[in-house]
Amino acid sequence: xxxxxxxxxxxxxxxxxxxxxxxxxxxxxxxxxxxxxxxxxxxxxxxxxxxxxxxxxxxxxxxxxxxxxxxxxxxxxxxxxxxxxxxxxxxxxxxxxxxxxxxxxxxxxxxxxxxxxxxxxxxxxxxxxxxxxxxxxxxxxxxxxxxxxxxxxxxxxxxxxxxxxxxxxxxxxxxxxxxxxxxxxxxxxxxxxxxxxxxxxxxxxxxxxxxxxxxxxxxxxxxxxxxxxxxxxxxxxxxxxxxxxxxxxxxxxxxxxxxxxxxxxxxxxxxxxxxxxxxxxxxxxxxxxxxxxxxxxxxxxxxxxxxxxxxxxxxxxxxxxxxxxxxxxxxxxxxxxxxxxxxxxxxxxxxxxxxxxxxxxxxxxxxxxxxxxxxxxxxxxxxxxxxxxxxxxxxxxxxxxxxxxxxxxxxxxxxxxxxxxxxxxxxxxxxxxxxxxxxxxxxxxxxxxxxxxxxxxxxxxxxxxxxxxxxxxxxxxxxxxxxxxxxxxxxxxxxxxxxxxxxxxxxxxxxxxxxxxxxxxxxxxxxxxxxxxxxxxxxxxxxxxxxxxxxxxxxxxxxxxxxxxxxxxxxxxxxxxxxxxxxxxxxxxxxxxxxx
RNA sequence: CGGGGAGUGGCGCAGUCUGGUAGCGCACCCGGCUGGGGGCCGGGCGGUCGCAGGUUCAAAUCCUGUCUCCCCGACCA
Numbered sequence: 129x130x131x132x133x134x135x136x137x138x139x140x141x142x143x144x145x146x147x148x149x150x151x152x153x154x155x156x157x158x159x160x161x162x163x164x165x166x167x168x169x170x171x172x173x174x175x176x177x178x179x180x181x182x183x184x185x186x187x188x189x190x191x192x193x194x195x196x197x198x199x200x201x202x203x204x205x206x207x208x209x210x211x212x213x214x215x216x217x218x219x220x221x222x223x224x225x226x227x228x229x230x231x232x233x234x235x236x237x238x239x240x241x242x243x244x245x246x247x248x249x250x251x252x253x254x255x256x257x258x259x260x261x262x263x264x265x266x267x268x269x270x271x272x273x274x275x276x277x278x279x280x281x282x283x284x285x286x287x288x289x290x291x292x293x294x295x296x297x298x299x300x301x302x303x304x305x306x307x308x309x310x311x312x313x314x315x316x317x318x319x320x321x322x323x324x325x326x327x328x329x330x331x332x333x334x335x336x337x338x339x340x341x342x343x344x345x346x347x348x349x350x351x352x353x354x355x356x357x358x359x360x361x362x363x364x365x366x367x368x369x370x371x372x373x374x375x376x377x378x379x380x381x382x383x384x385x386x387x388x389x390x391x392x393x394x395x396x397x398x399x400x401x402x403x404x405x406x407x408x409x410x411x412x413x414x415x416x417x418x419x420x421x422x423x424x425x426x427x428x429x430x431x432x433x434x435x436x437x438x439x440x441x442x443x444x445x446x447x448x449x450x451x452x453x454x455x456x457x458x459x460x461x462x463x464x465x466x467x468x469x470x471x472x473x474x475x476x477x478x479x480x481x482x483x484x485x486x487x488x489x490x491x492x493x494x495x496x497x498x499x500x501x502x503x504x505x506x507x508x509x510x511x512x513x514x515x516x517x518x519x520x521x522x523x524x525x526x527x528x529x530x531x532x533x534x535x536x537x538x539x540x541x542x543x544x545x546x547x548x549x550x551x552x553x554x555x556x557x558x559x560x561x562x563x564x565x566x567x568x569x570x571x572x573x574x575x576x577x578x579x580x581x582x583x584x585x586x587x588x589x590x591x592x593x594x595x596x597x598x599x600x601x602x603x604x605x606x607x608x609x610x611x612x613x614x615x616x617x618x619x620x621x622x623x624x625x626x627x628x629x630x631x632x633x634x635x636x637x638x639x640x641x642x643x644x645x646x647x648x649x650x651x652x653x654x655x656x657x658x659x660x661x662x663x664x665x666x667x668x669x670x671x672x673x674x675x676x677x678x679x680x681x682x683x684x685x686x687x688x689x690x691x692x693x694x695x696x697x698x699x700x701x702x703x704x705x706x707x708x709x710x711x712x713x714x715x716x717x718x719x720x721x722x723x724x
Numbered sequence: 725c726g727g728g729g730a731g732u733g734g735c736g737c738a739g740u741c742u743g744g745u746a747g748c749g750c751a752c753c754c755g756g757c758u759g760g761g762g763g764c765c766g767g768g769c770g771g772u773c774g775c776a777g778g779u780u781c782a783a784a785u786c787c788u789g790u791c792u793c794c795c796c797g798a799c800c801a
Contacts, residue, residue, distance in 0.1 A: 173750070173762075174736050178729090178794035198793065249801050267801070302725075302799050310800085377800085632760060667761035685760055695760090 162625065163647075164660040168205050170194075171672050181375035183604040184307030186616050190676045192603075192624070199304025199312035206624040206658075206676065207603070211315070213622050214347065214599035215294050218317045221343045225335040227290040227319055232272045234296050238262035240271035244575045251299045265298035270572045270594060273320045277590060278578035284324050287580060287590065288332060292319030294599075306375050308600040309560060315600065321593040324580070326364070329567055329591040333365065336565045336595045344369055344562070347602050348619025348724060350609055352387040354380050356564060357461050369563035369597075373608035376558035381543050383552040391461045394539055395547035395554055397503035400432030400453065402511035406526035409492060409512070415521040418487025420454040423523055427514060431455040435504060435513045435527065437489045439474040439482075439496070442467065447474060447482055451491050451515075451529075452501035452541050459542040466499065466538040484518030491533040493518055500535035560605050563597040610700065616677030617699045620723050625658035626650075627720060628678040630669045632685035642709075643684040649713035655720060674699065679723045682707075682716055700724060 168191075175185035176195075187193045192207030203211055219229065238254070241247040241264050247254075253265035266272065273291055281287060294317045301312050308314070321332035337353070344351040349371045356366035368389055370380050381393035388394070417423045424431045434454030440463070441447055448467065450458060464470060476486045483489045483496065491498050492515065504513070512526030529535055545556045570589040573579065578590040603622065610617040620626070629647050633639030640661075647659045658678060660669050666685075673681045681697045688694040693706040696719055707715035 170734090172735060176794090177736065180795065195793090246801065250799085251801065270801095299800085303795095303797090305795085630760095634759080665759065665761080665763065667763075670761050672762090683760075687760065 162656070162658050164658060165662045167658070169676070170204070171675055179307070181306035181309060181604075181608070182611050183309060183373075183375060183607040186607050186611055186675070187307055187604065190616055193308060199301055199310070201308050201311060201313075209624040209656075210603045210618070210622050211599050213624075214602045215315075215317065217346045217621060218343055218597055218599065219294070221339040221346070222290075222292055222317070222319060224342075225290065225339045227292050227339075229293060230291055231293045231295060232266070232269050234266050234298060236264050236266050236272060238264050240275055240576060244271055244572055246271070251301065253298050253300050266295075267297055267299045268316070268318055268594070268596070269293070269295070270320065270568070270592075271576065274572045274576045274578050274590075274592065277322050278573070278576050281322065281578065281580050281590065284580055284582050284588075287322055287324050288328050289322040290319060290332060290335070291322075292317060292595075307604060309375060309604050310377065311600070314598060317597040317599065319595045321595070322578070323591045323593075324582070324588065325591055326569075329364070329569070329593055333565060333567055333593050336593070337367070340369055340563055340565060340595075340597070343597065344371075346621050347606065348621050349562070349602065349605055351562065352380060352382065352559070355388040355392050356566075357389065357391045357465075364567035364569050366564065366566045368561050369565075370559035371562045371602075371605035371609065372557045372559045373605050374558060375604075375608055376560040378559050378561055379556050380559045381554045381556055383549045383554040385552065386549040386554065390542065390556065391459070392465075393543045393554070394462075395543040395549045397453065397456070397541075398544070398546055398548075400430050400455070402433050402505070402513065403429055403525065405511045405528070409515075409524040409527045409532055411517050411519075411522050412525055413521060414488075414523045417521075417523075423514060424454060427523070427525065429514060433514055435491065435515045435529075437483075437491065437516060439479055439489065440467075440471040441474050441478065442469050442471055447478070447496055448499055449483070449489075449491060449494060449496045450499045450501070450538070450540060451504065451535070453503050454514075456501065456503060456541040456544070458540055462542075463538075463540040466540050484516065485520045488516040488518065488520060488522060490515035490518055490524060490527070491529075491535070492524055492527060494533075498533055498535040499538040499540065500529055501541050502537060502539040503541055504529060560601055560608070562601045562605055563595075565595045566593060568592040568594050611677075612702075614671075614702070615675035618677045618679060620679050620720070623678050624656075624676065625678045626655040627680045627682060627716060628658045628660060628673045628676065630660045630666075630673055630681060630683045632666050632669070632683065635663070637686075638689055639684050639686055642689060646682070646684065646712055646716075650716060653713055653717045655717060674702075680716065680720050682712075698723060 170191045172189045175189050179185040191204055194202045194204060196202055238247060252267055255263050257263055294315060296313060297316045298313050301310060304311050323329045323332055352370045353367050354370050356368040370378060379390040381388050381390055414423055414426060417426055420431050420434050420436055424434055431454040435451050436454050438450040438458050439447060440450060452458060479486045479489060483494055512528050514523050514525045515527045517524045543554060547554055570591060572592055573590040579587045580590060582588050606619055606622050607616050627650055629643055631639055631643035647657055650657045677699055679699050683695045689709060692709050694709055694712050695704055696707050696716055697704050
């Protein structure tokens with residue numbers, strides 16, 4: 129009785145539905161205990177001494193996560209609520225494209241991993257059971273899910289399928305870092321699509337684009353879908369979902385209408401002024417000058433007027449010489465794609481034996497196949513470049529591609545800020561990868577024999593895609609993107625609680641009575657509420673509320689009751705508004721509904 | 725894997741160089757005051773100094789080994 133003395137109040141204020149709702153709760157007290165006085169929310173005044181990233185510091189300080197070991201984290205109740213909210217958004221949008229949730233084990237027999245060739249991966253945790261059988265801890269679930277498909281799917285009529293689960297992943301990361309941004313154990317939503325053919329895969333992939341776009345829109349994050357690295361063997365398309373933030377481990381190139389991972393980004397280079405054309409290359413003495421900076425400065429030309437050589441060796445031992453502008457850098461991933469092969473840089477000995485003195489090598493006079501980066505002019509316009517002369521202490525000036533050496537055109541450089549795409553200058557920002565989608569093709573179905581019989585009774589390989597999202601990274605990225613000097617500022621969709629009610633006043637005071645009631649009313653309106661009913665000073669309560677970052681803070685004190693207006697502070701931007709004491713709850717709910 | 729740094733009450737740190745009774749702030753507990761921005765007064769609890777071995781009359785401190793954590797880089801199916 130004393131616990132719930134407000135039923136009659138509600139009939140009048142909230143209407144019959146809410147009253148009924150309350151009655152049900154009165155009988156089945158399912159309301160979660162979110163009175164701060166009895167909640168496990170250990171806030172800290174100071175960040176962990178060794179924390180660097182904003183999300184790491186704030187999530188620990190706010191009482192969301194606690195470290196267990198390197199790359200191993202517990203999610204405390206409020207943090208887990210955030211994680212669950214992210215997971216629920218993912219779940220809803222995947223269900224909406226016809227995906228079906230399931231659950232696969234983390235502990236796997238080694239055998240399917242051996243079959244797919246992934247057993248030797250260093251990141252894969254390996255262990256043995258008591259009978260000395262080899263086991264692994266799954267770092268994703270292609271092997272297991274494809275194994276099920278191989279067993280179950282017989283006919284083209286069984287396809288397509290979209291399956292997913294939200295399950296722990298284990299990865300023996302060489303370097304866990306930055307709180308929950310890169311951990312050894314984490315929860316991932318991974319989905320897998322199974323189709324009859326390549327066209328079917330394209331459809332499944334597009335469905336994931338739709339779902340992912342909606343998911344990341346709903347999280348409230350700033351995000352980009354960028355082109356990702358497909359790998360030169362068997363990838364058919366890949367995108368990554370990137371959330372820009374200072375602690376990000378990736379770099380993305382962004383321009384109006386363009387977004388790509390730096391690993392694969394392509395853009396038009398900024399122009400460089402070349403020395404005037406000459407009839408034939410001429411040798412100049414450059415004693416001891418083996419760096420671009422030295423040569424450029426000695427010859428008084430911009431670094432971009434130099435062509436530097438990057439000799440590489442293919443697995444079969446063949447050599448290639450990559451030429452690019454002196455102010456540009458080779459992007460190994462793009463080069464690997466261009467070569468359609470792994471490669472390694474040639475050693476100084478190999479260079480000396482095959483081409484010329486290291487530091488002075490160039491394209492003129494060599495018989496090596498030359499790959500010329502797209503940013504290098506081809507000689508029909510502009511002037512001549514400076515290159516190594518393939519003799520000690522000398523360079524050539526006035527070198528023109530095409531006239532002075534033959535080449536194959538490639539795009540293998542890392543783009544720079546200020547380069548353009550469709551005339552729009554790009555900028556480069558750090559970002560955290562929060563999701564990825566990947567067209568696998570038949571790599572796994574081949575090795576695990578996932579086949580079906582088509583309309584003509586012929587056996588066909590199943591076409592697969594795999595798609596991941598890390599809810600923990602969504603949470604951390606949101607912290608990174610929206611934090612201010614006071615703490616976290618959650619987007620509405622991810623906040624651990626919609627509203628935090630702060631009461632100022634002793635046990636038994638009018639403020640308490642009012643706040644108790646408001647707490648219940650807000651919950652009855654469908655809001656999740658954290659109620660700071662602790663016997664603490666106002667400063668401490670405000671500081672904690674701002675640290676935790678619920679979108680809306682409602683303060684009930686003597687002052688508010690006397691003035692007839694209650695302060696409602698919007699966390700994002702720390703904007704204060706007021707709601708009338710009369711009908712406070714619906715007014716708070718309306719205010720909440722307008723937040724980001 | 726390479727480089728750098730750190731392990732001392734719950735948190736943040738001093739003390740280590742130069743061996744000699746383990747300290748500070750916050751937090752916590754008790755009493756009181758205060759009550760719209762981490763407030764005040766008084767009284768308390770709590771640490772075998774990461775672990776193991778060694779040197780020494782004596783080790784947080786010196787020596788050896790080892791474990792753990794963080795940062796930078798490499799790596800990131």
